[in-house]
Amino acid sequence: MPQQQSPYFRETGAGPGVVCIHANASASAQWRALMERLSPSYRVFAPDSFGAGRSPAWPADRVVALGDEVALLEPVFAAAGEPFFLVGHSYGAAVALMAALARPERIRAIALYEPTLFALLEEEAPGQEAANGIRFAVADAAAAIDAGDQAAAAQRFIDYWMGPGSWSGMPEARQAPVAASMVNVAGWARALFSEPTPLRAFRALDLPVLYMMGGQSPASSRGVARLLTGTLAKVTVIEFAGLGHMGPVTHPELVNDVVAGFLACH
Structure with a gap:
């Protein structure tokens, strides 16, 4: 059994706690602006996931699932106190959903921006x-x-999510950590495409959910949104017409206003 990190x-x-x-x-x-916005009223935590920032590296000795990401964050959830709020973006939103499914009694409400649970698309129609x-x-x-070109990997990944030319327009100081993170890209995809939780499981998640999405986002994250927003029991959907998948990063003030308003209501 791997040692807990x-x-x-x-x-x-x-x-009240917010993770x-x-x-x-x-x-x-990524969450510095939101943390500053919420800190007068909430105790806010922002962890680094596996292989990100200053957290432990992506494990090389096993296949990592979303459940492993949830397990890594358990000390943060414990520190937040119960019940706490969850906020997540993209992969982080997928991890947040799995954490909520695992122990819904400890969650007050969830604010998500385009969780990337691609396994749900595969369940609906493989290879769509x-x-x-x-x-x-x-x-x-x-x-x-595999060819040793981190920059090319980052360009392909970032331009998919943000549009052609986005990588080349990114400041060099920002490019370096993004390129370095690409060593985990195959693992991210494996965790998201292989998650075994079926769509029907999310019907039982009887918690308030704010589901945010961008009008300019790719078909993959919008497809997941179509499935989840039609399944979650207590979901409020907000679409930002001019934003894409990286809305919380490119337009934090717009997204943070909506998140803060949602938390205040719950």
Whole structure:
């Protein structure tokens, strides 16, 4: 049995607990603006997931599932107190959903921005076009990593999510950590495409859920949104017409306003 590892996490504020889980190719710093916004009223935690920021590296001795990401964050959940709020973006939103399913009694409400649970698309129709977009992007990125070209991997991955030219327009200081994170790209995809939890399991999640999405997002994350928003029992859907999948990073003020309003109501 692997020894339990502890994640690095940021913490600020006082009040009810809020745990914010970041996207792939990112880290806890993604949530700095939201943490500042919420800290007068909430005790806010932002952990680094496996292989991100200052948390333990992605395990090389086993296949990592979303449940392993949940297990890594257990010390943070415990520190947040019960019940606490969950906020998640992309991969982090998928991890948040799995944490809520595992122990719903400890969650007050969940705010999600486009969870990338691609296994739900595979369950609906294996090999569908919506899933193939990200599947091919990840395969190309993984091949670039195997060839020793982290920058090419990052360009393929970032341009899929943010549009052609997004990588080349990114400041060099930001490019370096994103490129380095690409060593985990095949593992991310395996965890998201192989998650065995069926869509019907989410019907039992009797918690308030804010489901945010971008009007300019790729078909893969919008396809997952179609399935989950039609299944979750207590879901409020907000679509940002001009935003894409990386809305919490590109337009944090818009997304953070909505998240803060949702938390205040619950």
